[in-house]
Amino acid sequence: MRGGVGLRYGVLVLLTVMILVPFVGIILAALHPPGAQLDGLSIPDRWSWESFALAWQQGNFTALMRSSVLIAVFVVPLSVVLATLAGFGLQILKVWGNKTLSFAFVMGLTLPIEVIVVALYFNLREVGLTNSYTGIILAEAALFMPFGVYWMQTHFSNIPGELVEAARIDGARDMVVLLRVLLPISWPALTTLSVLYFMWSWNQFMLVLVMMQDPERRTAPGGLGLFVGQYTTDIPLLAAACLIVVAPIVVVYLIFQRSFVSGITQGAIKG
Numbered sequence: 001m002r003g004g005v006g007l008r009y010g011v012l013v014l015l016t017v018m019i020l021v022p023f024v025g026i027i028l029a030a031l032h033p034p035g036a037q038l039d040g041l042s043i044p045d046r047w048s049w050e051s052f053a054l055a056w057q058q059g060n061f062t063a064l065m066r067s068s069v070l071i072a073v074f075v076v077p078l079s080v081v082l083a084t085l086a087g088f089g090l091q092i093l094k095v096w097g098n099k100t101l102s103f104a105f106v107m108g109l110t111l112p113i114e115v116i117v118v119a120l121y122f123n124l125r126e127v128g129l130t131n132s133y134t135g136i137i138l139a140e141a142a143l144f145m146p147f148g149v150y151w152m153q154t155h156f157s158n159i160p161g162e163l164v165e166a167a168r169i170d171g172a173r174d175m176v177v178l179l180r181v182l183l184p185i186s187w188p189a190l191t192t193l194s195v196l197y198f199m200w201s202w203n204q205f206m207l208v209l210v211m212m213q214d215p216e217r218r219t220a221p222g223g224l225g226l227f228v229g230q231y232t233t234d235i236p237l238l239a240a241a242c243l244i245v246v247a248p249i250v251v252v253y254l255i256f257q258r259s260f261v262s263g264i265t266q267g268a269i270k271g
Helices: 002-030 050-058 061-091 098-108 113-126 133-157 161-169 174-185 187-203 206-211 220-230 235-255 257-270
Strands: none
Touching: 002 235, 050 061, 050 220, 050 235, 061 098, 061 133, 061 174, 061 187, 061 220, 061 235, 098 133, 113 133, 113 206, 133 187, 133 206, 161 174, 174 187, 187 220, 187 235, 187 257, 206 220, 220 235, 235 257
16 A cells, blocks of 8 residues: 555656756746746856846847737636536536537537638638627637536536535526536636636637737737747747746636646546
8 A cells, every 4th residue: 555655646746847947947948038048947147037028129029929918808607608508508407409519519629720720710701700809709618618518517416416406496597506606616627627728818829820910919829839939049048938928827727726636636536
């Protein structure tokens, strides 16, 4: 028994080191002066924040971060609300064709964006939604929907049916059941889904690259791709730019860490 526990902890420690060492290497690289030549994992002789300021300025990250925040602020609540309503309808209300619709959403999880991005571009172009935030927001919300519906449907399936039946016996309508009975006990699942949606929206690269032709309105990951092409040899500058793009995800995760872990654990135990 002790050997098994020790082995598990050893594997966890090994995985932690494998994840943290590259991240620490990027941080140390970013703290070198711009243009410094690096040889592997090295501690700076002179700690410098110049790379962050220069990367922010040269990469035009003020506009890029503004675009990323604007898109994520609309995508996350829109997607969560739609996924919650769909999961409620499929699992609790048992709408007509719920099994077929559930299967269709599950199949949607297997559809990579690379397969549909070109067709999506031409469809949105026909209605004037390319090179616009509205088109990106609607496209991302649609692409994220299969997982969200599956997530919320699974969550609602783990809630005792007696709670819903008791509310209906008391005369509660469907929306009252959702808002006053189910949502108050669903915050861990909703928070986890929101954090995942924010991460996916923030990291979205190909969709924005294809749909948004205006460089000033692209998101931070898209701008980072162009930045890498311009400053291939300046490792400190590239490392600083990468950390700038990653920082919002880390901050959001740290803020909602407890609810996020609770939602993941709840799904792992009950699912």
